Each structure stands twice: as C-alpha cells, then as structure tokens.
Amino acid sequence: MAGSASVKDVARRAGVSLGTVSNVLNRPERVGKETKDKVLRAIEELGFVRNEAARQLRAGRSRTIGLLVLDVGNPFFTDIAAGVEEMAASAGLSVLLCNSAERQEREDHYLSVLEEQRALGILISPVSGNNPHLGEIRARGMAAVLVDHRSTRRQCSVSVDDVVGGEIAVAHLIESGYERVAFVGGPTNLNQVADRLSGARKAWQTAGRDDRRLTVLETTALNVAGGRQTGERIAAMPARRRPSAVFCANDLLALGVLQEMTRQGLDVPGDIAIVGYDDIDFAAAAAVPLTSVRQPRAQLGRAATELLIEEISAPETHRHRQVVFEPELVVRASTGGQTSS
Amino acid sequence: MAGSASVKDVARRAGVSLGTVSNVLNRPERVGKETKDKVLRAIEELGFVRNEAARQLRAGRSRTIGLLVLDVGNPFFTDIAAGVEEMAASAGLSVLLCNSAERQEREDHYLSVLEEQRALGILISPVSGNNPHLGEIRARGMAAVLVDHRSTRRQCSVSVDDVVGGEIAVAHLIESGYERVAFVGGPTNLNQVADRLSGARKAWQTAGRDDRRLTVLETTALNVAGGRQTGERIAAMPARRRPSAVFCANDLLALGVLQEMTRQGLDVPGDIAIVGYDDIDFAAAAAVPLTSVRQPRAQLGRAATELLIEEISAPETHRHRQVVFEPELVVRASTGGQTSS
C-alpha cells in the first residue's frame, strides 16, 4: 500500500531477522522451507519492493550500462541498440538508452548522469572525435567503448570500415557505367562523412578519373530534410551537368534525395542513380529500393557490448582493441539492380 | 583517480565537515566564499563524483521517469520520446527509455525495474489493454499515464481519437471517388487497430455503402514486412476484384504495401491509392509521398509528461484525466493529392 515496506517491515511481519529476509531474496537455498514461505508471504502481503538504490549503495556499483547515441530517431542506431540489449540481457545487465541528438552539451549531460549513477560502463557514438569530458570519466576508471567511431590504441572501439564502404559504393557506380558522380554528405567534420568521402575518392582515382570531377554536395545534417534540399539543388542543375549518380553518406539523405527526384519527375535510376549507406529497413522498403552499403548493425551493438563487458570484468588484464567490420554493398533498383530485399 | 572519493574524503581534504561539503553541493548560498572555494578545489583535485544511489536512498525517490514504448524502432514512438524528453528536461527530470518490443514479458520486466529504481512515475504505451502487474504497481502508489491508449476514469491517458482518424481517412477515399476500399491492419486485438477500423466502417456507412463491401486484410504485425506481405496478396487478386484504395493502420504497413505495389508494376495512386496512419517523416519522404493521418506525436509526449508531473507533484488533489487529441488528414500524392511536405 504505502509502496514503502522495507526488509525490516518484512522481517517483523514474518517474525524473522533482517538477514533472513535478505537470504530469502538472494540465496534462497540457504533458508529453510518453512521460514522461506513465511517470508514470501510477508513480502506478498506488504507489497515489498526491493530498493535498488540501497542495494547499489551497498554493492558499490550498479548493474547498468549506458548507451549514448547520436540520434534515436535514426533506425541505424535503434538497430544497434537492439544488439546491445540482447547481449546485455544475456549478461544480466540493464541498458540505459540516452540520446545526445548530436549535441555536445547533451552528450556531456548524459555522461555526468551515467557517472553519478555509477554505471558499469558506457557505449557511446560520440558527437566529436575527442571529448575531454569523456577522457576525465575514463581516467576515473569508467569502462567505455566507442561505437561507430574508430579510436586510437588507448580505447576500445567497434566500427565499420567507412573508407572501404565509400570505395565499394563508388566502384559499383563506376562499373555500372555512371560517368558523373556526386557525393552527398555533411557536416564534413563528422568522421563517418569524411571517411566515406575519402573512400569514394579512392575508388575514383583507382579508376583513373580526375579527382576534381567528383562533385561534393555538402549537407548540414544527415537526415531526410537534408537530402531533400540537396535533391532540389540537383534538380536545378542543367541536365548536361547534372550527376548521373549520387552516393549519399547515409540512407536518410538518400531517401530525401530520392523523394525529391521523383517529385521533380526525374526517374531513378534512369535519370539519376542513388546509393545510400547503412541499409536501414526503410532503404529496402523505399518505392525504388535503394542500393546501399550495409553495416552489420545488430552485430556492431553486440560486439561493442562484448568488449565493454570484457573491460568491466577484467580491467587489469584487458587490452584495448579496435574491432573493424567490413561493409557490404547491397545492390537494388536505385542503381539498376534487381529488386531484392 | 579511484573513482571512489566520497564527501568524507572531500571534507577531510578541504579541512571542513561533511555537512559543509553537502551544503556546497546543494545550497551554495549558505556557505562562505572562502570555504566554498576550498571545498570546490578539493572536489576538483579528488575527482569527486556524487553517488546518485546514496543520494536517492536518502531522498527516498529518484529524479527519473520511465518511458516504456511498444517499439523504439518505430519513428512514431521516438518522436513521442522527443516530446517527453523536452518536457521532462524542463522540469529537471531524467527519462529512462525502455522498449517492450511488443512483448508482455519485457513490459513486465521493465515495470519491475522501474519500480525497484523508485522511478517517480511511468509513461507507458501498453502491450495489452489491462496489465495486472501495472495495476499492482499503481496500487502501491506509483504515478502512471497511458500513452497512445485511452484509459477508463481510474487513470490518466493521452491518446488520439483513432475512430475519428479512421473516419476521415476513409471519408477522404470515398470523396476522392474510390469505390473498392480495403482496410489493412492487425493484430485486431490492438486497440489502435480496432478503433481505426471501426472509424473506417463508420465513414463507410455514413456514405450509405454496404458494410460487407469494406474488405479487411489482416496482418500479424504493424511493420514494413507485414505491409509487403499484404501487398503480395493484393497484387495476386484479379484486377477487377482488387481494391482501388487501401487504408493502412500505420505508416510502416503503408510503406510496405507501397513498395510491393511498385515492385509489381502497379501504379500508386493510379492503380491503387494508399492512406497511412501516424504521418511519420518517412511517409512524406516516400517516393510516392503518402497520404496519412497525422498524430501530434511530440505533443502527445509533452501532454503525457505534463499529466504525469501533475500526478506526481499533487497526488492528493490530482484527478485523472483522459486527454484526446484530434487527428488530421494530410493529403499527398498516394491518393492523388498535390505533393507537399
């Protein structure tokens, strides 16, 4: 009723000691059957609910890890979150999902919250390459793994090789015979964007093409709206200078571009081909299914969680590792491929 | 360094008492400037971080509310979450985002976790209409507000009138001259699905049409895959019996149907018109922009949070309310409307 019964109340009601109640809760095998039943009945009657704060205080640490992502609205990250949850649950840990919304101040806020909560560790896809606040927290002994962002030796990270990703995307466009290609993405200070562009350049050069002929259309954000704006710019170009294919830094951008192309009466891939990145479910579900660079999202989440758990359980012997997955090109209709899921 | 400096350590280092350190932290105006500086310096040097568990234990409650949604992968819910976060942040509260993934066992698990954490209150879009576990928790004094699910008098809820939503969707199809209409949605035990269908029926009858002529195509889940399967069924129908328009219970279904239609070479809206529900961003971003029933998602989140905060801060005088928003039809190309955002 009161929502405030404590072990003490339970003990009194059951006519046993405090410690016995605790034993029933945590080591039931050490308690006699009769006593156990009495205690369980008392718990039931009083509506006793364990106070996690007191438990944690006593234990000195929580059973929680934090997952701090750039954008919960992006299916890419919710898919990662699914992998994290799965792995964490099997280790008996809870996940605290936090959204920095790509803002440094929010990232810092949540880092503080997680540290005050005595989270066991933190999985973070950082807003910027080098957050001093994160450095401090790690220096105080907090385990942390970077997600979707490659780190230096001094820290664990799990990422996908974005340079290779950019490379296979543009190589595919070149092989398919597209001559005028544009890269769509930004802001360019994001690692993901920079690497994918540099991979694109690499493929371009490998094909012996003039670097200056790879147009870059910069966006302000990696979302659908940014893609639509870019789509307008493309549509406004004179047809003979318009790229015949674009490679977008993520699927949200690609979907925005696709929408705008269709709206302007341009055919995809007839007038312009599109390659996205991430291969979120909406990419395959688009009316013109998107060719995209698939990242193993759930696996990314699982691997990161595994590393984190390793660092947590054996901080002494733990050696930081940088896991890098290989991306995979999925060809669909938006570059003239067969429709497939 | 140790990540384990306590107020006691800080007090010793600064040469003051425990209580003074606490005052610096919580009521700095009551502390002399000189003392305050000493304490702050000690905090800095030791890397002291407040232990939230101890704080909470002492306070008896946390500064956290739980948000338990059906599917974090659905943008509809992440948009609600954005509204909740905004409102909660302005009240100085943190939000714990939990994903039941439409599974009752996970919902129950998170409810227990939230109660043990002594969350201030819970916002929940429930898996089923009547969860006894939630009832128990509420009986013990936990504040709770249902989200996207209308409740009875005994509880607060924030929802959108799904009957009206279904009505305006189908009325629009009738007015636009579509004769053979199908409803796509399921499982039908979900409130949302049942209400939207009943609204659809209402509009159908109002137009004087035979109730039996409104086909119902049931799905097993409200996602893109379910939509695609339904799309296959539709495409397999003989053209003369095929509906000329479908009303889908949510946008994910609608996007799935749309994709399949295009893949099968059917024109939208020429061969078949589509209306979705929720108006998530991907609806407008689809290659054939979707006509959809817009729900005020962020506002839903804000309103629910407001109600919850009210219930938390004045549990005695609080009277449960059922807030119901009106949905709004957004006409786009998928039913022959002008393309718009």
Next chain:
DNA sequence: GAGCTGGAATGAAACCTTTCATGTGACGCA
C-alpha cells in the same frame, strides 16, 4: 566588557540493503 545577534560550520542520525562472523539447537555417533 557583558550580552546579543546572525551567519557559518558541525556532526550525528537516518535512509535500506547486504554481508559475515557469530549464535543456536537438533541430531547422530562414540
């Protein structure tokens, strides 16, 4: 110089759980 005032600092108590060294009693065996 005694007494008073108010701002500033103090430290013990309380919050609730878990752990662990200790206590109790029953039972079997010599």
Next chain:
DNA sequence: TGCGTCACATGAAAGGTTTCATTCCAGCTC
C-alpha cells in the same frame, strides 16, 4: 551422556549522502 557437526538463523556493521538541531564565533550594541 557428551561431543562434534550441520543446517539455519541472527544482528551488527558498512556503504555515501542529506538533513537538522546544535554549536561556534566575530562583530555589534549598550
């Protein structure tokens, strides 16, 4: 009968923060 063993049960201590009644002290007034 006495002793050892075993299975349970006990209760005090610890963990870090906040609160609040108390104490302290410098400065002021009469």
